[in-house]
Amino acid sequence: MSYKSGFIAIIGRPNVGKSTLMNALLKEKIAIMSDKPNTTRNNIAGILTQDDAQFVFVDTPGIHKPQQQLGRVLNKNAYMAMEDCDCITWIVDANQSFGKGDAFILDRLDSMQKKIILILNKIDLLSKEELMNVLISWNQKASFHAIIPISAKEQDNLQELLNVIKDILPEGTPLYPEEMKSDHGEDFQITEIIREKILFNTKEEIPHSVAVLLENKDNRDNHLYLEAVIVVDRNSQKGILIGKQGSMIKKIRLSAQKELKDKFKCPVTLDLYVRVEKNWRNKDLKIKEFGLDEFNDD
Numbered sequence: 349m350s351y352k353s354g355f356i357a358i359i360g361r362p363n364v365g366k367s368t369l370m371n372a373l374l375k376e377k378i379a380i381m382s383d384k385p386n387t388t389r390n391n392i393a394g395i396l397t398q399d400d401a402q403f404v405f406v407d408t409p410g411i412h413k414p415q416q417q418l419g420r421v422l423n424k425n426a427y428m429a430m431e432d433c434d435c436i437t438w439i440v441d442a443n444q445s446f447g448k449g450d451a452f453i454l455d456r457l458d459s460m461q462k463k464i465i466l467i468l469n470k471i472d473l474l475s476k477e478e479l480m481n482v483l484i485s486w487n488q489k490a491s492f493h494a495i496i497p498i499s500a501k502e503q504d505n506l507q508e509l510l511n512v513i514k515d516i517l518p519e520g521t522p523l524y525p526e527e528m529k530s531d532h533g534e535d536f537q538i539t540e541i542i543r544e545k546i547l548f549n550t551k552e553e554i555p556h557s558v559a560v561l562l563e564n565k566d567n568r569d570n571h572l573y574l575e576a577v578i579v580v581d582r583n584s585q586k587g588i589l590i591g592k593q594g595s596m597i598k599k600i601r602l603s604a605q606k607e608l609k610d611k612f613k614c615p616v617t618l619d620l621y622v623r624v625e626k627n628w629r630n631k632d633l634k635i636k637e638f639g640l641d642e643f644n645d646d
């Protein structure tokens with residue numbers, strides 16, 4: 349049997365479950381998840397190696413109509429990932445009807461000569477009959493290479509999805525070492541865990557305006573000491589993040605610290621600071637400094 353390997357872009361509107369799917373496929377937490385749109389900012393490659401194939405998944409920031417410079421960079425990252433890959437998986441929420449956002453993506457996909465697999469996610473929330481109607485309706489929208497209904501959360505039908513992807517991938521050797529699961533380093537994973545705890549604990553006004561920078565990392569006698577700065581763009585957000593008598597920042601710090609301790613299997617001391625950088629989302633230099641511009645080449 350020949351070996352297959354290649355890049356698979358996971359695209360879709362915000363909040364459809366792209367990160368949940370990737371984490372389920374890789375059986376490990378690679379991308380952070382939350383119920384707030386646009387959690388994913390970087391193109392995270394998750395790597396799944398099997399006996400006869402290697403799948404390199406590129407998770408893309410949710411595609412949406414850009415409103416600010418950061419939004420435009422996020423969209424661009426998603427398009428670059430689509431152009432460079434061997435196969436595109438477009439994931440939609442099977443519970444939502446076809447909308448303007450989908451038409452926007454479909455239009456973009458039409459111009460690319462790529463095989464597209466449509467993934468209907470969250471089918472755990474649908475009856476068999478409802479699912480059948482959704483399948484029929486999507487089938488009429490475009491000629492997809494395949495339409496695969498799944499539940500990323502319940503890990504339902506994921507093997508079938510992998511089989512269909514494998515069929516499309518070109519023959520070749522592994523692209524990354526077998527034991528590698530992500531091309532992102534430890535520092536990135538640390539800041540993502542902290543960002544996840546911020547998103548989880550705060551309300552609507554925080555998510556889009558937060559960046560986390562790791563300022564210090566020191567391992568002494570198998571004890572990890574970490575210092576990170578949370579950057580927001582308004583004083584009011586700093587207040588929310590710190591909370592009454594520091595209660596919010598403490599909550600974020602302790603939950604991140606616990607997860608980091610489990611991840612690195614050693615004691616961890618995490619210090620967090622909050623800094624205000626007015627309007628950073630509209631400044632190219634800042635977006636670069638915070639590592640959100642990977643594929644922004646203009």
Ligand SMILES: Nc1nc2c(ncn2[C@@H]2O[C@H](COP(=O)(O)OP(=O)(O)OP(=O)(O)O)[C@@H](O)[C@H]2O)c(=O)[nH]1
Pocket residue numbers: 360361362363364365366367368369380381382383384385386387388408409410469470471472473498499500501502
């Ligand atoms: N019921 C159900 N919920 C799901 C499923 N997959 C994802 N979710 C939920 O949908 C929400 C969004 O999931 P994410 O994986 O963060 O979505 P995303 O597409 O990566 O979001 P962005 O990073 O904003 O682009 C979370 O609350 C998930 O738990 C599923 O199969 N069934």
